[in-house]
Amino acid sequence: MSYKNFPMVPRVIFGRGSFNQLSEILAPKRLSIHAPFIFLVDDVFKGNAWLTSRIPLSYEDKIVFVSTIKEPTTIQVDDLVEDIILTTKALPSGIIGIGGGSVLDLAKAVSIMLTNEGEAKDYQGWDLVKNEAIYHVGIPTISGTGAEVSRTTVLIGPEKKLGINSDFTPFDQVILDSELTKDVPTDQWFYTGMDCYIHCIESLTGTYLNTFSETYGNMALELCKEVFLENNLTKTESEEKLMMASWHGGMSIAYSQVGVAHAMSYALAFLLGVKHGIGNCIVFDHLEEFYPEGVTLFKAMKQQHNITLPQGICANLSDADFDKMISITLNLVPLWENALGKNWKTIITPKKLKELYQKM
Structure with a gap:
């Protein structure tokens, strides 16, 4: 090997x-x-x-x-x-x-x-x-x-x-x-911080997981929980911990991969110009089926920081638009393999993807 x-x-x-x-x-x-x-x-x-x-x-x-x-x-x-x-x-x-x-x-x-x-x-x-x-x-x-x-x-x-x-x-x-x-607006701080959190969830629950990725991923996940769920950190501590969460979250991906949220948000960015952090949040909010614990925790973080995500961004899309997004998303084979294993095509179909996008 x-x-x-x-x-x-x-x-x-x-x-x-x-x-x-x-x-x-x-x-x-x-x-x-x-x-x-x-x-x-x-x-x-x-x-x-x-x-x-x-x-x-x-x-x-x-x-x-x-x-x-x-x-x-x-x-x-x-x-x-x-x-x-x-x-x-x-x-x-x-x-x-x-x-x-x-x-x-x-x-x-x-x-x-x-x-x-x-x-x-x-x-x-x-x-x-x-x-x-x-x-x-x-x-x-x-x-x-x-x-x-x-x-x-x-x-x-x-x-x-x-x-x-x-x-x-x-x-x-x-x-x-x-x-x-220090001057990052709260919503931007949240969306970008959640990019790190979602990295961790996707890496830690994926089929590509190994000890290298797991070690960094767990460290980043714990730091995210401290920053987004605990109220006892000073602003400086929070900024330093999130900076290290980002570093470790990025390292955890080196030897593994991201998953469903990233695969789907890439298409939102391509077709609708949705920025990466907020796109991940919009998608992840609907992924209980794939990441039940991760999504529950995400919703708690969202509530704690009074974050309201945009709704209905896919409401006026044509069938051709959906087809384009689905095609982009399904081409990201390593992400799907990591998320769902070698047989991912039997789980995630174009019809299934369309239904998920229509919820957003």
Whole structure:
């Protein structure tokens, strides 16, 4: 039997205020004064001097503000890469992503596409990347997606929503500074935190489960319970614990897979543009049949934080729309295998999927 030899993030720094060490981390990585560092920053920080004034710019370094109103797309990656190539004198010294999962995924994808030919859509899938990415750093400003630690970068392409899943995708350096998450709005905090919680439930109940995934998954799950169900944490403790839950949740997926909620929410994102965290929540709310204990706990968390999920998002869809979503969802074979085993096609049929989507 051959085992997958996965890469991990080789360097990580953790602690409140650790963002201030970015300058000393990047200095030895500069290739020349003409090879800039490009900072991809979530545009919610536009005009936020508390964060942007601490980004260490020198020579021809630049900040590119990135809109995250929609899920990241392969076209967005191609446009960013083209802009960098046209406006820099040399290949950048590195790409630094500062933001949530969308920005971190864009940073990973751009760093890959600067050294690989063609378009980002050509690399959606498993192990299609040929050349090592340029140096890239991930700095999350919201916790839950696990994008800071995963070997994938999830993008919406012309045909599908699928990650560039490769050994060259993980960051070379991650900075976990929970202070950067202090201003996240409650609903966004919940949806993204639930992405982590749902990772854990899907990983821990899946057929791909092994001790590696289980150990990280259990740790992340316990942290999620502390953050979302207990009332005795300070804001700082809550932020630090959720940041570590996100890290461990991302690690638990490395050797396993996600499941039904992710498979179905990918199609909601592709067709309706529903953001990943809230999409997972909308789907998971209806999955008692597959994850009875997990969904019960989810509903308790939802109630505790007064979260109301959107209803009826699939109410006006045509049969063609449903067919497109079902086709996207059923193509995610590893997710279904993990969730339901080798015979998953006998359990989850197009008719069954349509009925589930119609509830949303």
